[in-house]
Amino acid sequence: MNNKHTGLINNENENENKSFLRTLIENNVTRRLIPKGLSWFGCMGGLSLVAFLIQVSTGIFLMFHFVPNERGALDSIHNVTHNVPYGWLLQRLHAIGPNIMVGMVISHMLRILFKGIYKHPRELHWVSGACLLILTLLIYYTGSMLSVGNVKAHSGIHLTYIYAIHVAGIPLIMGLFMGMHFFMVRTTGICEQL
Amino acid sequence: MKDYTKDRGPERLEPFFPNEMFRHTIVSCFLVVLELIAVSIFPLPFKVVNKPDNISWFLLPLYKLSKLVHNELLFILILASCALLFISWPFLVRDKKNKMLPIKNAKGADSCHILQISERRNLWQRPILFAVVILTISSMIQLCFIKL
Numbered sequence: 001m002n003n004k005h006t007g008l009i010n011n012e013n014e015n016e017n018k019s020f021l022r023t024l025i026e027n028n029v030t031r032r033l034i035p036k037g038l039s040w041f042g043c044m045g046g047l048s049l050v051a052f053l054i055q056v057s058t059g060i061f062l063m064f065h066f067v068p069n070e071r072g073a074l075d076s077i078h079n080v081t082h083n084v085p086y087g088w089l090l091q092r093l094h095a096i097g098p099n100i101m102v103g104m105v106i107s108h109m110l111r112i113l114f115k116g117i118y119k120h121p122r123e124l125h126w127v128s129g130a131c132l133l134i135l136t137l138l139i140y141y142t143g144s145m146l147s148v149g150n151v152k153a154h155s156g157i158h159l160t161y162i163y164a165i166h167v168a169g170i171p172l173i174m175g176l177f178m179g180m181h182f183f184m185v186r187t188t189g190i191c192e193q194l
Numbered sequence: 195m196k197d198y199t200k201d202r203g204p205e206r207l208e209p210f211f212p213n214e215m216f217r218h219t220i221v222s223c224f225l226v227v228l229e230l231i232a233v234s235i236f237p238l239p240f241k242v243v244n245k246p247d248n249i250s251w252f253l254l255p256l257y258k259l260s261k262l263v264h265n266e267l268l269f270i271l272i273l274a275s276c277a278l279l280f281i282s283w284p285f286l287v288r289d290k291k292n293k294m295l296p297i298k299n300a301k302g303a304d305s306c307h308i309l310q311i312s313e314r315r316n317l318w319q320r321p322i323l324f325a326v327v328i329l330t331i332s333s334m335i336q337l338c339f340i341k342l
């Protein structure tokens with residue numbers, strides 16, 4: 001009796017869980033309706049995100065091989081490109097991808113600027129986005145310093161610090177700002193004027 | 195989350211899945227292909243940063259500016275104030291219009307009130323702002339070509 005009872009409760013729980021997941025998926029994906037005829041230019045924000053995710057995944061791979069000090073950095077990059085299977089591909093993707101990502105972010109920004117989408121109620125979207133653009137430039141800059149042997153001679157900062165900022169500091173802050181950015185876009189809805 | 199179904203009929207709506215998902219997938223694939231093409235075309239960017247040939251296109255204006263402005267503190271101040279202006283742009287350029295609108299007061303009688311209405315316009319409908327933006331962009335491009 002008791003067992004049966006608990007079994008029932010478990011079943012109910014399972015059903016509850018399932019239905020929660022199901023409502024989540026239905027509300028957000030399968031049954032969700034969106035305005036017709038959104039501009040293809042509206043993809044630029046999404047593409048910036050995809051480009052960022054490519055950077056994160058290739059970057060995590062590179063972290064396993066990179067030696068973050070003045071003496072080891074260049075050799076470790078050579079090692080990745082020559083000795084690790086497909087290392088050359090991921091290293092190059094990580095080095096060239098940011099140029100494309102910056103292009104995407106800038107065209108996303110220009111679209112919003114020229115269409116005046118930053119106006120009320122979307123001021124904070126712009127603020128978080130503008131911070132994201134600055135952070136993107138910063139992460140590019142710190143990243144390009146990592147592939148330079150004698151970075152200390154140029155900037156007076158230890159490569160290890162730059163590495164820490166590049167792989168942890170800036171990405172974490174970017175994640176935070178992206179979270180705010182997406183949350184705000186979801187709350188106000190996408191702008192489909194003009 | 196914003197409910198798009200509230201203020202428009204079914205003819206102006208479309209399903210997120212599969213329509214929008216499909217579009218997202220297509221453009222994401224397009225991006226991956228673009229990156230793969232770029233990887234196969236361009237050589238490894240793998241040189242000293244402090245040389246102009248290896249500064250990437252979007253950092254070039256900043257690099258040139260840093261060479262033009264000799265004082266380091268001044269350069270950082272300029273950068274910081276530009277960043278601040280950029281971030282606070284929506285608050286600097288609010289376009290509010292004063293409109294007289296009839297509003298019912300508590301007793302139900304019409305009374306005229308001045309309402310500030312923010313109206314969204316394209317940038318090119320606002321000549322001064324448009325000029326400011328175009329001038330900024332073109333001066334950044336010109337900075338890239340300055341010979342030092």
Ligand code: HEM
Nearest residue numbers: 042045046048049105109112125126129130132133190191
């Ligand atoms: C890493 C950088 C960024 C990512 C990943 C990103 C991502 C996105 C995404 C996915 C959207 C929703 C779809 C769209 O309209 O494209 C969006 C909307 C928006 N973004 Fe960004 N964004 C970034 C940078 C920026 C920048 C630099 C700005 C402006 C300075 C900006 C301002 C906005 C605004 C105002 C919206 C609302 C658009 C609307 O309501 O239609 N974002 N962003």
